[in-house]
Amino acid sequence: MKQVEFSLSRWMDGSGPETDMVLSSRVRVARNLKGHSFSCLASNEQTAEVLGKVRSTIDDIVELKNFTFWMMEDLTELEKQALVEKHLVSPLLARESKHGALLLREDEAVSLMINEEDHLRLQVILPGLQLEEAWREADYYDSLLEKELEYAFDENYGYLTACPTNVGTGLRVSVMLHLPALIITRQINRLLGALSQVGLAIRGLYGEGSEIIGNLVQISNQVTLGHSEDEIIGNLGGMIRQVIEQEQNARQALLDKKRAQLADKAWRSLGLLKYAQVMSSQEAIQLISDLRLGYDLGLIKTINHRLLNELLVLIRPACLQLLAHRELTESERNLERPVQIKEALARYM
Amino acid sequence: MKQVEFSLSRWMDGSGPETDMVLSSRVRVARNLKGHSFSCLASNEQTAEVLGKVRSTIDDIVELKNFTFWMMEDLTELEKQALVEKHLVSPLLARESKHGALLLREDEAVSLMINEEDHLRLQVILPGLQLEEAWREADYYDSLLEKELEYAFDENYGYLTACPTNVGTGLRVSVMLHLPALIITRQINRLLGALSQVGLAIRGLYGEGSEIIGNLVQISNQVTLGHSEDEIIGNLGGMIRQVIEQEQNARQALLDKKRAQLADKAWRSLGLLKYAQVMSSQEAIQLISDLRLGYDLGLIKTINHRLLNELLVLIRPACLQLLAHRELTESERNLERPVQIKEALARYM
Numbered sequence: 001m002k003q004v005e006f007s008l009s010r011w012m013d014g015s016g017p018e019t020d021m022v023l024s025s026r027v028r029v030a031r032n033l034k035g036h037s038f039s040c041l042a043s044n045e046q047t048a049e050v051l052g053k054v055r056s057t058i059d060d061i062v063e064l065k066n067f068t069f070w071m072m073e074d075l076t077e078l079e080k081q082a083l084v085e086k087h088l089v090s091p092l093l094a095r096e097s098k099h100g101a102l103l104l105r106e107d108e109a110v111s112l113m114i115n116e117e118d119h120l121r122l123q124v125i126l127p128g129l130q131l132e133e134a135w136r137e138a139d140y141y142d143s144l145l146e147k148e149l150e151y152a153f154d155e156n157y158g159y160l161t162a163c164p165t166n167v168g169t170g171l172r173v174s175v176m177l178h179l180p181a182l183i184i185t186r187q188i189n190r191l192l193g194a195l196s197q198v199g200l201a202i203r204g205l206y207g208e209g210s211e212i213i214g215n216l217v218q219i220s221n222q223v224t225l226g227h228s229e230d231e232i233i234g235n236l237g238g239m240i241r242q243v244i245e246q247e248q249n250a251r252q253a254l255l256d257k258k259r260a261q262l263a264d265k266a267w268r269s270l271g272l273l274k275y276a277q278v279m280s281s282q283e284a285i286q287l288i289s290d291l292r293l294g295y296d297l298g299l300i301k302t303i304n305h306r307l308l309n310e311l312l313v314l315i316r317p318a319c320l321q322l323l324a325h326r327e328l329t330e331s332e333r334n335l336e337r338p339v340q341i342k343e344a345l346a347r348y349m
Numbered sequence: 350m351k352q353v354e355f356s357l358s359r360w361m362d363g364s365g366p367e368t369d370m371v372l373s374s375r376v377r378v379a380r381n382l383k384g385h386s387f388s389c390l391a392s393n394e395q396t397a398e399v400l401g402k403v404r405s406t407i408d409d410i411v412e413l414k415n416f417t418f419w420m421m422e423d424l425t426e427l428e429k430q431a432l433v434e435k436h437l438v439s440p441l442l443a444r445e446s447k448h449g450a451l452l453l454r455e456d457e458a459v460s461l462m463i464n465e466e467d468h469l470r471l472q473v474i475l476p477g478l479q480l481e482e483a484w485r486e487a488d489y490y491d492s493l494l495e496k497e498l499e500y501a502f503d504e505n506y507g508y509l510t511a512c513p514t515n516v517g518t519g520l521r522v523s524v525m526l527h528l529p530a531l532i533i534t535r536q537i538n539r540l541l542g543a544l545s546q547v548g549l550a551i552r553g554l555y556g557e558g559s560e561i562i563g564n565l566v567q568i569s570n571q572v573t574l575g576h577s578e579d580e581i582i583g584n585l586g587g588m589i590r591q592v593i594e595q596e597q598n599a600r601q602a603l604l605d606k607k608r609a610q611l612a613d614k615a616w617r618s619l620g621l622l623k624y625a626q627v628m629s630s631q632e633a634i635q636l637i638s639d640l641r642l643g644y645d646l647g648l649i650k651t652i653n654h655r656l657l658n659e660l661l662v663l664i665r666p667a668c669l670q671l672l673a674h675r676e677l678t679e680s681e682r683n684l685e686r687p688v689q690i691k692e693a694l695a696r697y698m
Contacts, residue, residue, distance in 0.1 A: 260626060260627055263626045264625055264626035264627040267624040267625060267626050268620075268621055268624055268625050268626075270624055271617075271620030271621050271622075271623055271624025271625065272617055272620050272621070272624075273620075274620055274624075275616040275617055275619050275620025275621075275623075276613055276616060276617050276620065277609060277612045277613035277616050277617075278609055278610065335609065
């Protein structure tokens with residue numbers, strides 16, 4: 001079995017439109033097999049049956065030949081946690097691994113969770129603002145699977161899912177944004193209020209229930225029923241463009257008023273990332289944010305988005321341990337983190 | 350006339366004993382000319398007369414040929430302030446320049462103020478703990494002058510001075526110490542209490558009335574009467590050795606308990622000194638102190654005391670402006686300071 005190693009996901013390459021504010025765009029579709037109980041209600045045998053059916057289908061699809069297949073139960077806690085940190089596996093699948101599995105494309109842009117809340121959850125993550133592209137890619141793989149598997153589908157409701165909030169398109173679309181200027185100037189609260197009024201959910205870096213840290217905000221649709229996929233994606237895209245415009249204006253205002261302080265903050269962050277010997281992930285995420293803002297404002301030029309994205313992932317607890325090739329306590333991680341940060345900086349600078 | 354430029358004083362070279370705790374040792378003798386009113390009581394003419402007499406004596410002494418002579422009135426405010434920051438001129442002489450003058454040896458280890466509170470104040474500053482050596486050097490130049498000038502001297506009291514606290518030996522001996530461990534662990538207060546009970550004065554970096562910043566403490570004798578020069582120097586030296594021992598113990602205890610945190614603080618300080626774009630002198634002095642402690646504990650090796658001493662002086666407002674060759678407002682200085690710090694670091698690292 002292939003080991004889970006620390007690797008760079010496609011979204012981290014820093015390409016794509018609007019990368020000065022949008023880190024990544026994510027599309028996820030939930031699907032279930034007709035005639036099989038939803039995972040939460042299914043017996044051990046029934047879940048095994050779903051897995052078997054999906055597995056043999058996957059094996060037959062030539063377009064999935066280069067994907068890697070992992071059984072959750074074969075992975076260590078650390079490997080599973082690293083996949084969670086990279087948003088390739090949900091916390092639920094990592095926790096309850098009963099016949100759970102992951103199928104992952106080499107560039108980590110496309111992944112399929114098996115026996116999560118739904119039988120299948122197909123996900124595409126692309127760099128920058130690329131909702132349509134991510135949807136096209138998801139639709140492509142979804143169609144490949146749908147040719148071979150009969151999905152639970154209702155003429156009135158659409159795709160049936162374990163949780164009613166996913167019924168219909170089964171589509172969840174989200175964008176990870178870096179909004180330091182709106183947060184520094186406290187304009188964010190008004191904006192978040194407006195977004196949730198139009199049915200969008202706003203979360204922190206680690207999804208549902210997570211705080212906003214490092215000025216990173218995840219915005220996603222809540223409604224999956226009653227709109228077509230294109231409408232859902234178009235609506236979210238439109239809102240994201242408005243958020244981007246507001247962040248842009250807030251950044252320009254900050255730059256006009258506080259250029260020297262922003263440059264100072266960005267360069268100090270780089271200095272601390274390069275020289276600190278002990279660092280929590282919380283602090284690292286904040287420093288990376290300050291550095292990113294400095295770069296995006298043109299106040300510091302020797303770095304790039306790829307480096308910033310890589311830093312943002314490698315500082316996370318499990319990824320850090322994968323990189324170090326050993327298990328680490330929290331205080332050991334706080335010592336290892338600066339080592340890995342320095343190595344990453346040295347690779348790029 | 351030779352311009353005052355930013356230059357390195359001998360004490361800054363980082364040589365001498367105990368440089369991990371003692372930055373410099375300073376000896377100052379106060380002398381007045383017999384038959385001339387003390388400066389504070391003297392008329393303009395009388396002060397001019399003192400200056401004339403001293404000046405012509407200096408001109409005749411071959412051992413003073415390589416010294417530079419400056420009239421205070423010929424110096425700009427900035428030049429005077431830089432000399433004050435380097436402890437080569439007192440704030441009083443810089444402020445009230447009536448026939449005030451300075452004679453300075455090229456290495457800035459020996460200086461003579463003319464028409465300060467006393468007619469003559471001869472000062473020697475050496476690196477590290479070198480009280481006896483500084484006294485020998487001061488005594489040497491004092492004897493040269495005494496051969497040509499008749500000092501105000503009383504068989505009972507000794508040398509007469511404008512302020513009674515200097516009468517007798519006219520000797521003030523002080524040591525500039527770096528005591529971070531005693532300050533971090535709050536043992537300093539008990540120590541300072543004990544020192545003042547035995548008649549020693551404790552001050553900050555900028556002398557009388559100045560706060561302790563950057564963990565720098567100046568300890569000096571208060572009593573000039575009733576003890577010989579050797580006794581005064583021996584007493585102070587003995588106390589300083591006790592302080593050094595206590596700081597040594599406090600450092601070892603800190604190192605045993607908080608090695609990683611101390612290394613982190615030192616390296617972060619270096620990172621900020623290298624990368625910040627805006628910095629106050631207050632912050633710079635603190636960072637230099639943290640860096641010095643890290644170096645003295647062996648936690649960071651790529652620097653040296655010479656660099657640390659140079660940094661400690663060049664970050665001061667007037668020295669900074671001399672280095673930049675222009676007058677700067679406070680906020681301009683906060684931008685210029687990091688530039689000069691970076692240049693100094695680049696010279697050494």
